[in-house]
Amino acid sequence: MSSTTYTPVAIPVAQQARTRVNVVARSAADGASRSGVWVAIFAITMSFAAFTSALFVREGGSVDWTHLVLPPILYANTLVLLLGSVTLWMASRAVNAHALLDSHAVKTVMGWLIATLALGLLFIAGQYEAWSQLAAQGLFLSTNPNSSFFYVFTGMHILHLLGGIAALVYLVGQLVGSHTTFRRAAFHNTAIYWHFMGVLWLYLLFVLRTKL
Amino acid sequence: MQEASPAQVHAPPTSFLRKHVFSLDHKVIGLQYYGLALAAVTLGMVLSWLMRFHLVWPTVAVPGLSLISKVGAPGGIITPEYYLSLLTMHGTLMVFFVLTNAPFAAFGNFFLPIQIGAEDMAFPRFNMMSFWTTLAAFLVLITAFFIPDGPPISGWTAYAPLSAIGSDAGPGLGWGQTLWAISIALFCAGSLLGALNFISTTLDLRAKGMTLMRMPICTWAWFITSCIALLAFAVLLPACLLLILDRTAGTSFFIPSGLVVSDRLQPHAGGSPLLWQHLFWFFGHPEVYIAILPSMGIVSHVLMASMRKPLLSAKVIIYSMLSIGFLSWMVWGHHMFVSGMNPFSSLVFSFPTLTITIPATIMTLIWLGSLYGANIRMTSASLFSLGFISMFVSGGVSGFFLAQPSIDIYLHATYFVVGHFHMVMGVASIFGVFAGTYFWFGKMTGRMLNETLGKVHFWITFIGTYCIFMPFHYLGLVGNIRRYSTFVDDFMGPLMPLHKFITIAALITGAGQLIFLFNLFHSRFWGKPAPQNPWDGTSLEWSIPSPPPWNNFGDVHPVVYHDSYQYGVKGSKGDYVMQDSPEQVVGG
Numbered sequence: 126m127s128s129t130t131y132t133p134v135a136i137p138v139a140q141q142a143r144t145r146v147n148v149v150a151r152s153a154a155d156g157a158s159r160s161g162v163w164v165a166i167f168a169i170t171m172s173f174a175a176f177t178s179a180l181f182v183r184e185g186g187s188v189d190w191t192h193l194v195l196p197p198i199l200y201a202n203t204l205v206l207l208l209g210s211v212t213l214w215m216a217s218r219a220v221n222a223h224a225l226l227d228s229h230a231v232k233t234v235m236g237w238l239i240a241t242l243a244l245g246l247l248f249i250a251g252q253y254e255a256w257s258q259l260a261a262q263g264l265f266l267s268t269n270p271n272s273s274f275f276y277v278f279t280g281m282h283i284l285h286l287l288g289g290i291a292a293l294v295y296l297v298g299q300l301v302g303s304h305t306t307f308r309r310a311a312f313h314n315t316a317i318y319w320h321f322m323g324v325l326w327l328y329l330l331f332v333l334r335t336k337l
Numbered sequence: 338m339q340e341a342s343p344a345q346v347h348a349p350p351t352s353f354l355r356k357h358v359f360s361l362d363h364k365v366i367g368l369q370y371y372g373l374a375l376a377a378v379t380l381g382m383v384l385s386w387l388m389r390f391h392l393v394w395p396t397v398a399v400p401g402l403s404l405i406s407k408v409g410a411p412g413g414i415i416t417p418e419y420y421l422s423l424l425t426m427h428g429t430l431m432v433f434f435v436l437t438n439a440p441f442a443a444f445g446n447f448f449l450p451i452q453i454g455a456e457d458m459a460f461p462r463f464n465m466m467s468f469w470t471t472l473a474a475f476l477v478l479i480t481a482f483f484i485p486d487g488p489p490i491s492g493w494t495a496y497a498p499l500s501a502i503g504s505d506a507g508p509g510l511g512w513g514q515t516l517w518a519i520s521i522a523l524f525c526a527g528s529l530l531g532a533l534n535f536i537s538t539t540l541d542l543r544a545k546g547m548t549l550m551r552m553p554i555c556t557w558a559w560f561i562t563s564c565i566a567l568l569a570f571a572v573l574l575p576a577c578l579l580l581i582l583d584r585t586a587g588t589s590f591f592i593p594s595g596l597v598v599s600d601r602l603q604p605h606a607g608g609s610p611l612l613w614q615h616l617f618w619f620f621g622h623p624e625v626y627i628a629i630l631p632s633m634g635i636v637s638h639v640l641m642a643s644m645r646k647p648l649l650s651a652k653v654i655i656y657s658m659l660s661i662g663f664l665s666w667m668v669w670g671h672h673m674f675v676s677g678m679n680p681f682s683s684l685v686f687s688f689p690t691l692t693i694t695i696p697a698t699i700m701t702l703i704w705l706g707s708l709y710g711a712n713i714r715m716t717s718a719s720l721f722s723l724g725f726i727s728m729f730v731s732g733g734v735s736g737f738f739l740a741q742p743s744i745d746i747y748l749h750a751t752y753f754v755v756g757h758f759h760m761v762m763g764v765a766s767i768f769g770v771f772a773g774t775y776f777w778f779g780k781m782t783g784r785m786l787n788e789t790l791g792k793v794h795f796w797i798t799f800i801g802t803y804c805i806f807m808p809f810h811y812l813g814l815v816g817n818i819r820r821y822s823t824f825v826d827d828f829m830g831p832l833m834p835l836h837k838f839i840t841i842a843a844l845i846t847g848a849g850q851l852i853f854l855f856n857l858f859h860s861r862f863w864g865k866p867a868p869q870n871p872w873d874g875t876s877l878e879w880s881i882p883s884p885p886p887w888n889n890f891g892d893v894h895p896v897v898y899h900d901s902y903q904y905g906v907k908g909s910k911g912d913y914v915m916q917d918s919p920e921q922v923v924g925g
Contacts, residue, residue: 157537157540158537159541160459160536160537164536168567169571171568171572172574173575175575179576179579179590179616182612183612189594190607266582266586266587267589270588270589270607273582273588273589277582281575
């Protein structure tokens, strides 16, 4: 049992917001958004597990399973995405090194964030190029089960990556505006999600490489 | 550069839209979910009336029905295909928009943050999106009634390949089925956002002193349910996407080679219809627990306040719910005993299915054992809680039969199965919702429901549902097949008197629900004003006004000193001690 004496005293409205942000909401809400990211990662993992098991079942019972040569650009794209994780890690280092971001630190962080954003967009462009190459070979979504799964896997990954892109844009927007505020928790959660997108892509590439 | 914390605590709403429509307040969102479930359950019940009516009086026209579907009900007479449409929509509405929305999303949204002492959910904007996505899903589904094609005829399980190939497979399987798949995909997205919120909120926003084991049992139930929902809907969503692709993009995930339907060779090859069943039931069985666990929690919560003593072991109830949640992932194959899957898999799925009866029985014994010697206060809420136990046992016992492949092969696709799941999943869960409604209505709206009407409603519903669903079991044992629209010329003809009895019982029980609806609307405006703690409850929702202010606890942060089961003790207020009361508990 807690030894704290509990006295319900009404806090004046002017103090209210400050009290909440500094004392209570800070740790609790930041913790909640951190859990939120991990819960989301858990759910996304489950979804891709479902897609993967669909692939296994579909392959197991079919006579039309063929072989697909993955467009080589996928490997370049992989490097681009992983490089994006490195630049984001550099941004994290800059954020962690400063207890309070001064204008110099803001510039450093923003630079790394924009680099990450650019690499992310480049990855999407590269995936689009991979699709174009497959389409040029006459392989479309419905051509055969292998191409179906290829488009579904890569498409769903990009759909989730767009969430990360949106978060990066939001962070850059926060740093640009002079009157806005910087949320450390949002930054770190974006980083967790972005690195997860990289890990997820490595997994998907492995499945595509070995099964298709 | 200024650094700030997230705006998890939002400002008080000022505009009408923010207050009542696009509200971020978990309480308003909870009420919105309740309203949506109410609309869905009313529609779903009318559909079941139409089906029961047609089964018994197949040649009698239903007035006005031809206005909704000229093709499906020419002259008001339901065609066999339209009967299937009705049952598909009935099942989909009830399972998704009632049994998932009412006990879990509606009550959970309203009470979970309050019961753990939080001001709101962790992500209020996601929470709002979650409701509006679910509403969009509902509207998309309902649209199927008004398109020329009509609603799908594939049942709420939408078995492939007929659900995947388009209009060749029958009426409603063109655009109707596509709308169905889009609706369910939207519903999954909404539920995932909701589950995300529930889990993060429970883990991180508990008040000081609110340890996990001090949370009320219903909070636990919503928490476990949200964990199940997170995994289940994360699988159904990909399944729906693949189904949509099969239907619209020409892929063949679920459609096998050489399939000829309506004299047309389908332009697909190599897919696996069983894959749909696996993905669907991997979601589908946990969905059963998504429907029933919150009601178990609500009933435990209500019973303790009615009995004025704690359950024999609240901890064991929580552990049992956890193990049910865990086991729910290993049993999906028991829906597929006759699907042609390997008979050895049937054994593998049968064993954990039978194992689930152990935690279920433990919980039932705890409820019943706790009732022994209790000086129970017979309110409408406690009546419905006792009714829940009765329904749960009656419906659960037939689960023993169905869990065994050898018996299930005979009973599969008969009324026995329909009786089983309606009682244990449908009616039991709805009884939990009724119990919650009579218990919490005062807190939610500031007005008490009428208790006399509540008791009348209980007895009509309790006796009525037994009259409807018990005979289903006998029909199934005789071999009465489900999903047929008429039995008059069949070997099932001699069963017609029983069918007639069921239909009359269904009409009366349904009419009994009008008492509930009247009570709900009348009391909302003209009911007795609700006191802060009408049932002498101990949990945090009873420490704040009815209805609670927008930020729940005003400007104070509650501190919790006890678990929520301090009944039958000597406290300053009587035979109970509130969770947030610092007084020492003296054994009573």
